[in-house]
Amino acid sequence: MSFKSILGQSQPKKILTNALQNSSIAHAYLFYGQESIGKKKLAIALAKALNCKGPDPLDACDECESCLKIERGVHPDFFFIEPTSTPKSRELAIRIETVRDLQKKLAYLPYEGKTKVVVIDSADLLNHHAASAFLKTLEEPPSSTVLILISSNPHRLLPTLLSRCQGIPFHRLSSSDIRKIIQSKLQEAGESLTELELDFHAQRSQGSVDRALAENFTEMEVLREQLLEILEKVSFDRMDIVFSFAKTWARQTEQLQSMLNEFLVLIRDLALYRSGCGQSDIQNRNLSAKMILVAQTRSLKAWLDRFTAVRNTQTALSGNANAQLFLENMLIEFCEVA
Numbered sequence: 001m002s003f004k005s006i007l008g009q010s011q012p013k014k015i016l017t018n019a020l021q022n023s024s025i026a027h028a029y030l031f032y033g034q035e036s037i038g039k040k041k042l043a044i045a046l047a048k049a050l051n052c053k054g055p056d057p058l059d060a061c062d063e064c065e066s067c068l069k070i071e072r073g074v075h076p077d078f079f080f081i082e083p084t085s086t087p088k089s090r091e092l093a094i095r096i097e098t099v100r101d102l103q104k105k106l107a108y109l110p111y112e113g114k115t116k117v118v119v120i121d122s123a124d125l126l127n128h129h130a131a132s133a134f135l136k137t138l139e140e141p142p143s144s145t146v147l148i149l150i151s152s153n154p155h156r157l158l159p160t161l162l163s164r165c166q167g168i169p170f171h172r173l174s175s176s177d178i179r180k181i182i183q184s185k186l187q188e189a190g191e192s193l194t195e196l197e198l199d200f201h202a203q204r205s206q207g208s209v210d211r212a213l214a215e216n217f218t219e220m221e222v223l224r225e226q227l228l229e230i231l232e233k234v235s236f237d238r239m240d241i242v243f244s245f246a247k248t249w250a251r252q253t254e255q256l257q258s259m260l261n262e263f264l265v266l267i268r269d270l271a272l273y274r275s276g277c278g279q280s281d282i283q284n285r286n287l288s289a290k291m292i293l294v295a296q297t298r299s300l301k302a303w304l305d306r307f308t309a310v311r312n313t314q315t316a317l318s319g320n321a322n323a324q325l326f327l328e329n330m331l332i333e334f335c336e337v338a
């Protein structure tokens with residue numbers, strides 16, 4: 001995958017292209033931003049560009065032997081490291097043995113390409129010993145080597161690691177880019193979605209490809225309609241809704257937090273409609289006709305108070321709280337702020 005084939009992230013691509021053009025590639029980068037927005041793809045594209053045998057010095061051709069080997073992960077000068085678990089520990093981590101093995105390989109000059117490239121995915125999962133060992137590599141980087149750390153949680157990295165990397169922030173992908181990426185992936189798989197489904201996934205993706213592809217359209221349509229009806233109708237005159245909802249969802253422990261997240265998104269949209277925001281800020285646009293009417297039935301403060309009630313319930317249920325009791329309390333709070 002070349003720079004030009006990656007949708008979105010124009011600023012990171014510009015930074016790297018300029019560095020290639022000026023022969024000023026840093027010895028170490030930190031690509032940081034939320035999950036599934038192109039950090040790993042751009043890291044691999046940079047590895048290709050640095051070793052490509054094609055005519056363009058500023059991008060990969062995606063056709064030469066070097067590009068194809070890096071794409072398949074078999075190039076002798078390309079190293080991709082990611083967290084793993086062990087038989088003794090199921091916890092994902094990058095361990096010191098992996099770093100030491102990498103350091104041995106980096107002691108030699110490039111074998112086949114022009115530059116050795118190391119990509120460390122989820123670098124914030126370097127354990128303490130591994131991070132301390134890797135710091136030595138950053139302090140005395142091997143010649144003809146570029147190190148790329150990828151992280152969605154850069155605050156978890158040692159400050160000494162951060163200080164030795166050039167940070168490049170990655171931002172959420174636009175809805176139009178998400179839409180194009182979904183279409184591309186579906187074409188590769190020989191599948192398709194309706195325009196309504198494409199809009200649904202793109203609008204609710206929050207800039208993340210994985211999030212866009214994770215949701216089942218039909219299931220979410222049903223759930224959103226149910227939750228919106230509760231937000232519209234629940235009151236002290238309809239306590240049957242309170243007890244029925246709490247009893248039903250208390251049994252669905254695995255889906256509980258996901259349902260509450262959906263409540264938050266809906267209430268957010270209703271609060272935005274109530275405050276006069278336009279459609280561009282709304283995640284559930286295909287429900288706009290009904291949501292605009294529901295939004296006007298409560299004050300902005302009431303929607304914000306309901307949002308707080310859901311967040312407090314999420315926090316309580318992340319522990320060992322009684323699910324049915326806290327769900328009942330949440331809906332009673334909905335009634336109180338009506």
